[in-house]
Amino acid sequence: MIALEPRATPSRALSLMSPVIAIALTLIVGGALLAAMGKPPLEALYVYFFQPFDELWKWLTIPDQRGMWIYTPSEVLVKAIPLALIGAALAVCFRANVWNIGAAGQYTLGAIAAGGVALYGPEGPAWLVLPLYLLAGVLGGLAWAAIPALLKTRANANEILVSLMLTYVAAQLLDYLVRGPWRAPGGFPETPDFQQAYLLPYLLDGTRLHAGLILAIVIALALAVMMRHTLQGFQVRTVGAAPRAAAFAGFSVAGTTWFVLLLSGGLAGLAGAVEVSATVQQLQPEISAEYGFTAIIVAFLGRLNPAGALLGALVLAVSYIGGENAQIMLRLPKDVTGIFQGMLLFFLLACDTLIRFRLRLSLGRAA
Amino acid sequence: MEAFLIQMMIAATPVLLAGLGELVTERSGVLNLGVEGMMLMGAVGAFAAAFLLGSTPLAIVIGAASGALMALIFAVFSISFLANQAATGLALTIFGIGASGLIGQPFVGQPLEPLAKLDIPWLSDATVLGRVLFAHDAMVYAALLLAAAVAWFLGRTRAGLSLRAVGDNPDSAHALGLSVIRTRYLATLFGGAMAGLGGAYLSIAYTPMWGPNMTAGRGWIALALVVFATWRPGRLVLGAYLFAAVDIMRFYAGSIDDWICARAGLLCGGDQADRFLTQMPAQVLSMLPYLATIVALVLISRNVALTKANAPASIGRPFRPST
Numbered sequence: 001m002i003a004l005e006p007r008a009t010p011s012r013a014l015s016l017m018s019p020v021i022a023i024a025l026t027l028i029v030g031g032a033l034l035a036a037m038g039k040p041p042l043e044a045l046y047v048y049f050f051q052p053f054d055e056l057w058k059w060l061t062i063p064d065q066r067g068m069w070i071y072t073p074s075e076v077l078v079k080a081i082p083l084a085l086i087g088a089a090l091a092v093c094f095r096a097n098v099w100n101i102g103a104a105g106q107y108t109l110g111a112i113a114a115g116g117v118a119l120y121g122p123e124g125p126a127w128l129v130l131p132l133y134l135l136a137g138v139l140g141g142l143a144w145a146a147i148p149a150l151l152k153t154r155a156n157a158n159e160i161l162v163s164l165m166l167t168y169v170a171a172q173l174l175d176y177l178v179r180g181p182w183r184a185p186g187g188f189p190e191t192p193d194f195q196q197a198y199l200l201p202y203l204l205d206g207t208r209l210h211a212g213l214i215l216a217i218v219i220a221l222a223l224a225v226m227m228r229h230t231l232q233g234f235q236v237r238t239v240g241a242a243p244r245a246a247a248f249a250g251f252s253v254a255g256t257t258w259f260v261l262l263l264s265g266g267l268a269g270l271a272g273a274v275e276v277s278a279t280v281q282q283l284q285p286e287i288s289a290e291y292g293f294t295a296i297i298v299a300f301l302g303r304l305n306p307a308g309a310l311l312g313a314l315v316l317a318v319s320y321i322g323g324e325n326a327q328i329m330l331r332l333p334k335d336v337t338g339i340f341q342g343m344l345l346f347f348l349l350a351c352d353t354l355i356r357f358r359l360r361l362s363l364g365r366a367a
Numbered sequence: 368m369e370a371f372l373i374q375m376m377i378a379a380t381p382v383l384l385a386g387l388g389e390l391v392t393e394r395s396g397v398l399n400l401g402v403e404g405m406m407l408m409g410a411v412g413a414f415a416a417a418f419l420l421g422s423t424p425l426a427i428v429i430g431a432a433s434g435a436l437m438a439l440i441f442a443v444f445s446i447s448f449l450a451n452q453a454a455t456g457l458a459l460t461i462f463g464i465g466a467s468g469l470i471g472q473p474f475v476g477q478p479l480e481p482l483a484k485l486d487i488p489w490l491s492d493a494t495v496l497g498r499v500l501f502a503h504d505a506m507v508y509a510a511l512l513l514a515a516a517v518a519w520f521l522g523r524t525r526a527g528l529s530l531r532a533v534g535d536n537p538d539s540a541h542a543l544g545l546s547v548i549r550t551r552y553l554a555t556l557f558g559g560a561m562a563g564l565g566g567a568y569l570s571i572a573y574t575p576m577w578g579p580n581m582t583a584g585r586g587w588i589a590l591a592l593v594v595f596a597t598w599r600p601g602r603l604v605l606g607a608y609l610f611a612a613v614d615i616m617r618f619y620a621g622s623i624d625d626w627i628c629a630r631a632g633l634l635c636g637g638d639q640a641d642r643f644l645t646q647m648p649a650q651v652l653s654m655l656p657y658l659a660t661i662v663a664l665v666l667i668s669r670n671v672a673l674t675k676a677n678a679p680a681s682i683g684r685p686f687r688p689s690t
Contacts, residue, residue: 004449004687099453151661157668160400160453161591165657168584176650296457333472335579338465342404345458346440349450357449 004357011355018351019301019308023315025347030340039330047329048322048340074207076317078279081212082107082271082291084313087298088220088306089267092227093260095304097240100261102148102163103268104292105170106141110269111276112174113140115283118198119182119191126197133198134273141269142262144170149261153254159261167292175285182283191283200278210278216310219267223306236260268292294320297345316341368626371612371619376507377573379611381406381565381582383510385589386596386603387517388434388561393593394521395554396534398683400456401441402562403586404463409434409563410570411471414577417479426571427506427564434563435556437463442555446548449685464580474577482506482572506568511604513561518600530554534679537686547686562586584657591660595667598677606663613659617652620644 014021027049031041086103093100100106114137121129144166151157177191184192200210227233238246239256247253276287298316302308323337385402392399399405413430417423437459445455482504521527532540533550541547569585570577588610596603616623624645644652668674 094454101457151665151668155665155669156671156674157661157665158591158594161587161594161664162661164587165584165591165661168657169654172650172654176648179650180648293457293461296454297461300454333469335465335468335472338461339469340465342458342460342462342465345454345461346444346450349454349458350444350448352451353449 003360004353005360006357007355011358014351014355015303018355019303019312019315019348022301022344022347022351026340026344029343033339034332034336037332039332044326044330044332047326049318051322051325074204074209076314076321077213078208078210078317079320080310080313080317081210081216081278082275082288083295083298083316084216084220084310085212085271085274086264086268086292086295087302087309087313088216088223089264090295090299091302091304091306091309092223092236093264094299095227095240096236096256096260097243098152098257098260099160100145100148100163100264101160101296102144102165102167102292103264103295104289105163105167106144106265106268107272107275107292108167108170108174108287108289109144110137110141110272111283111287112170112177112272113137113143113269114273115182115191115194115276118194118277119283121195121198123195124197126199126201129195129197130200133277134270137269137273138266139269141272142266144269145261145265149258149265152261153257159257167289171289174283174287178283178285184282189285193282194277198277199281200274202278208279210274212274212278215270215274216313220306220310227306232259268295294341297341297348300345300348319344368622371615371622373503374615374618375608375611376503377611378615379607380507380510381569381573382585382589382592382610383514383565383604383607384568385562385565385586386592386607387510387513387600388558388565389589390593390596390598390600390603391517391521391530391561392438392554392558393682394534394598394679395530395551396537396679396681396684396686397442397446397551397555397558398452398456399438399441399445399459399555399558400453400590401437401459401463401586402456402558402589403582403584404460404467405434405437405559405562406566406569406582406586406589407463407467407580408437408470409566410581411467411474411566411577412563413567414474414479414570414575415470417571418474418477423482423571427567430567430571431560431563434566435560437563438555438559441559442552445685446551446555449687452683452685460586468579471577471579475579477576479571479575481575504572506564506572510568514600514604521600531679535681537681537684538689541686541688547688551686562589565589588656588660591664594674595660595663597667597673598679609663610656610660614656616644616655617649620647620652 027045031045034044035041086107090100090103114133117133117136121132147166148159148162151162152159179189182191184190200212203209203211203213227236235246235251236256236259238249239251239253243253271291272287276283280287294316298309298312301312301315302310319337319340323334326332326336327334385406389399389402409430412433413426416429417426441455441459444450445452521531529540529545530550533545533547537547566582569581574581592603592606592610595606624643627643
């Protein structure tokens with residue numbers, strides 16, 4: 001019989017190693033799964049997790065004529081940007097024991113609000129209109145997250161379910177806008193292209209690596225500093241770990257709920273605005289809102305530390321790009337990516353337990 | 368109206384089945400947010416079985432088994448390994464969406480014969496009421512019977528009392544010699560099997576077909592219904608039927624408008640602006656079930672006394688036997 005025995009102090013080594021262990025376990029079990037599907041496991045894992053870093057010299061290369069961006073490592077960073085923005089904020093949110101799992105909806109609303117500005121906003125120089133555009137994105141996400149915050153603090157409504165229901169509402173709203181009033185003349189259900197001044201600048205010629213990278217790094221590090229070194233961060237951690245103690249200390253639980261939901265909603269909205277401006281440059285019915293869900297794994301992979309979310313975002317971005325490569329090269333359905341991502345979260349959570357407990361084999365006597 | 372009521376009973380069945388399972392799971396103190404993933408696995412498992420083996424009973428069993436298997440993964444991580452329940456449930460949903468998509472790939476777009484309707488002589492066709500109440504497939508009634516069975520089990524049996532004790536105060540239950548871990552495992556597996564059944568009903572009876580992500584949030588709605596029902600099976604039936612009524616409104620926009628016009632004594636022409644639902648964008652009608660769920664959740668949750676009365680006191684908290 002295997003039993004869990006509490007450790008006197010949480011294992012420091014394990015708490016640093018747990019993401020690595022979880023990734024390793026995912027590779028092992030994932031490899032077995034691929035083998036069971038009749039795919040060569042080592043080759044498939046190579047395509048998934050190492051090929052995106054292959055050919056690093058292509059860093060600066062221009063994509064080939066078919067527009068195959070996916071082989072360049074810069075595309076990994078492009079995918080990592082929205083994941084890092086949302087994941088870093090969700091790390092703060094989860095620390096407060098507030099479960100905003102509707103980041104996908106807040107992301108969509110951010111894209112809608114910012115997209116509205118980019119389509120119908122004033123013409124002007126980029127340095128003037130781009131901040132306006134990003135602010136609209138933040139406000140869109142903020143407004144969407146304010147709904148679960150209000151209903152949680154005023155009516156005690158479960159924020160998990162409310163924020164999640166709102167993702168479906170947001171998706172329908174976007175669908176309505178791009179097929180209805182905002183639709184561009186012509187065949188496809190999509191808006192016109194954004195005005196030029198509203199497009200985020202690219203950092204490197206020949207790649208899609210855009211200025212959102214700087215935003216993501218600065219914001220994630222700022223959040224990490226806030227969590228470690230400010231009273232606000234201490235309040236978030238205390239409310240999450242011991243709400244009663246926090247209340248005795250004079251911290252407002254409701255205030256913290258508002259703070260973390262608005263923070264994560266605002267940044268998810270920012271991510272939506274950044275993503276559509278930098279990649280598709282218009283609104284479409286499908287704008288990769290699933291980043292909002294994947295970012296949950298990012299937050300846990302970063303051990304609920306906003307700076308760690310930067311690394312987490314990188315790993316998940318690799319799995320996305322690897323998944324796309326595997327789809328093309330090995331004819332593996334893209335659903336396999338979801339399976340890997342789900343497994344990764346399972347193993348991460350189990351590792352969290354092993355930080356606080358040690359496994360002990362005891363003979364006989366079941367618990 | 369008649370067609371609407373018939374369709375409502377059918378549309379309520381998947382969320383009712385999944386909700387009943389989650390209700391029992393939560394009553395034992397376990398919050399499994401993976402209902403959506405378990406339903407999807409049940410849906411794809413049942414569809415594959417029905418398509419390949421051609422047997423409906425076998426398809427239903429395999430659907431339930433697929434859901435239970437998913438619940439077992441959840442139980443190992445969250446009950447045995449004490450992992451955070453909310454996050455483990457999310458992982459289960461992400462995993463289930465991927466796995467069901469992968470398994471279901473060969474079956475996308477394949478047709479399937481719907482479940483046979485029970486045909487009870489003269490009851491099923493004599494009156495309007497007869498047609499509404501007695502013209503369904505067996506699963507619609509099975510869901511209602513299961514609701515009654517769950518209510519009886521939780522309220523009237525010793526095992527049900529033990530399960531509630533485990534959910535309210537696992538430490539005391541453990542001290543009394545009840546096995547908290549075993550009870551929670553069984554309750555979680557039951558929840559998975561029921562979610563699998565709900566998914567199976569979607570793919571082999573309601574639609575009947577398989578499509579990726581075909582549950583469209585019904586697993587999450589089932590979770591919300593459990594809160595709405597304040598953890599009581601009777602109210603869960605009510606909640607599921609109310610949800611279904613809102614859910615299918617979009618298919619009956621025209622008839623509902625006619626009905627309102629007739630009742631209100633209004634003159635409503637075919638293309639007139641006062642036809643309220645018909646002129647609404649399709650997307651707005653599609654939002655309604657989700658918005659209605661939020662409203663229902665808020666109305667119930669505001670009443671703290673009502674919620675607290677039946678909410679399992681230790682829901683979501685992992686338990687480790689002290690000795």
